[in-house]
Amino acid sequence: MRGFQITALLTTLTATFAYLNHRFLKLPPTVGLMLLSLLFSLLLWSSIAVGVDVVTPARQLMDRIDFDVLFLQGILSLLLFAGALFVKVEELLNVKLSIALFAVAGVLVSAGVIGGGFYLLALLLELPVRLEYALLFGAIMSPTDPVAVLPTLRRLGIPDRLNAWIAGEALFNDGIGIVLFLALHAAAVNASAPGVMSVLRTFVIQTAGGLAFGSLLGWLGFLLIKSIDNYRLEILITLALVLGGYSLALLIGVSGPLSMVVAGLFIGGRGRKLAMSEHTRMHLDQFWDLVEKYLNAILFTLIGLELLVLSNRLSLIHLCTGLLVIPVVLLGRFLSVLAVGGLVRMREPFSLKDASIMTWSGLRGAIAIALAMSLPQNEGLHILLVATYIVVLFSILVQGPTLGLLLAQTSSEGGGSHE
Template identity: 30%
Template sequence: MTGKILAIAVGDQGQFAQLVTVLIILLLVATIVALLSRRLRVPYVTGLVLAGVAIAEFLPRKVGLDSALIINLFLPILLFEAAINTDISRLRSTLKPILLLAGPGVLIAVGITAIGLKFGLALEWIPALLVGVILAITDTVSVIAVFKEVEVPSKLITIVEGESLFNDGIALVLFSLVLKFNSTGSLALTDGIRELVVVIVGGLAVGLVLGYLGVELYLQSEDDPLSSILLTVAIALSAFQLGQFLHVSGVVAVVIAGLMLGNLERSRKVSASSRITVLSFWEYAGFGVNTFIFLLIGLELRLDTLGRILPAVLLAVLAYQIGRMLAVYPLLALVGVFDRPIPLKWQHVLFLGNIKGSLSMALVLSLPSSIPGRESLIAIVFGSVLLSLVVQGVGLPFIVQRLKLAHRSEVQEWVEGLQSQLMTAKAAQDELDTLLKSGVLPKSVYEELRSSYQIKVAAAERSLRDFYNRRSEKSTVLTFQASRFDAVKRRLLLAEKNALNDALRKRILSEEVVKGRLKAIDEQLLKVEDD
């Protein structure tokens, strides 16, 4: 008996050692991909998927996507991380286009995709609707990664992040309703609408209650940043699980709770050290979860299977792209009737940024075995996700760059030319100072070279001073001056905040002094107009 127990223990230990080995390999692969993607200018998540496909056969143990793990653990983490970093004041200014895309936009995309799959692949209505919902979900990770490389207006970033945040909630609610219809066999339109409202409102109530409790506990634990981290993790996971238990939307609950705690962060009612620690933790958590998810997507994909069902995959991609197009352009054209119009170039990015990701794969894996053609649906969604990540993920940076979303006038080019002259000349002078102090240059040579650079510095400073002091009647120049000053002010204030945070981490300044100064700086930042 003892021998059997030891044999089982040794077997479990061997499996655990294999799992640890696989995790180490995945971490090393992720690090290499991060370095290569930056050098090759390929989106990080696309590189992870391709790397997963490449190393799948060489791992000592098969590791695949677990839909229960993704939905119950990874999904709440990703949603909460996005919500806690979402500025409600910025979200409020773009709420109308966000709600249009995440509400009617999702319904249009689901309907068009389902119709295409129904008549193009001869699927039954339930499987077609389920795949339509799954492919209506947008993954914002790749798009935001592109925005970090290419200059885009911050308002467009807010729309992309906000739409993804609410898009997931609406899509998951629709997914649950379609599954419920499949299990019960009947669901009237009025009952479906009532169920949709109840699920969303119920999730909203759960999120508000847990968010309020979380805020109160957060304020009590603000002197202990590590306890604050544990509290936010507990709020994120419990909001989702409580929503599921009460048969309301756990996704909506997590988003609302995250927004409340994120608004608390920005209200500066908590200590600076706690704020820095908590937000840094969630940034690392979101990055780590996304890294493993996209690597696992690559491990799960099989190119031979994709080759066999490629026509069906291409039809599915065409269907959801048409659905997205009919959701984006008509709905955003309506925004101009009652709000500031969304530029056409922005609409192109919102359409082309319709990239699929981890949540789509998790949902299709969670389909019950009773769904007709389940294995074929999984293969179609997997192939669609792969094509989306590779084709759209790689092509999007070039398209965004060609669109030139951030307009650069001749005046701006001229000013930045002077700034580059000023920065390079000052950098050269700093290097000359270093060479003089180290004894490499004699003082006579140093003075001659420094004076030549000083001429460039003086010329650039004089031109910039004249420009900023000029009171031109041309609105373009005045607008540019205002935006340029706002950008400079914002950068200087952020530099002040970074200096204070560094001083706090190094224990140079006390918590009380830093907290008061940070509050004053944040008030000044709010007064600076954003773009």
């Protein structure tokens, strides 16, 4: 089956699931799509009981979709730009130092706590997981996923300051987390542990380079859009900015995700105010809203269907490990938020309720799965993949839908430092 046919099949399945969810289940789109695609995967498995093996061809089809390449080198750029485009830049600037602390220090603390906890769990269960693998899992689990987080925030209407912390952290910490993952990957998989200076140099080049390159892209896009008044051409310029800019960022060795976030914030803030007519703003928002919703729908359908890929090597110990690691991940997130919150509190109000909301809203999604699937699948690393998949399912199917209940409860109790 060729690329066009695979795309057509995925789009058809996604449209079918989206219709069923909108018509009958009425769940949030990401939850409904993932749930229905999981049920579809289980339905395919049940066909074996009646003597019809449709799982094998379905798994072969899914094997042809290189999820980590498709996401990390394709879909991610569009979704990050679209997410940043709709964020209120002024709110982020008001808490920029706090966002930087959550995005950088928070990821490092979380990776250490989750990695250490996972290693202790592996020792108790007598799993073939080395310390390097456990720390690698910590790096995979530490960044919150803007693809999962931002639509949830827009739907719930979290108070301004807390919304800025969570949204800003989600936009920037994935780039930090990917840099950390790459450094630990070299040590764990290739057995060639980089020195501290080497890791620091990679971090600085990727991070600072991504921020600078994204600013350059945003400024260039701003100048081009400001020089014309044709909404079709202006939309095309933003699309070229994302696809061409992300590809060039990867080519020159800077962080593509950070570049897209900065470019999206630039176009969505300064560009929207000073370079676009009201007519252009309306059409631009409609276009990128459609792109975001379509790609999100495809993405969460794919995540559900990935069960077919994992199913041939699932075992009871894999499932138990995945379930037991959920509280480890939540604890790591909570402790990292508390640690960074102590620093934030020196400048801004920060309460235990804020920490609870930030912990529960720290959703994991496609970024975590894509990073885990990029690893070579020996026994120890396959456990990481299954555990990642189970944590992501819990995050999207449980944390996302219940976040509104937590917000309502904290608001009724006084709301902490919310504005």
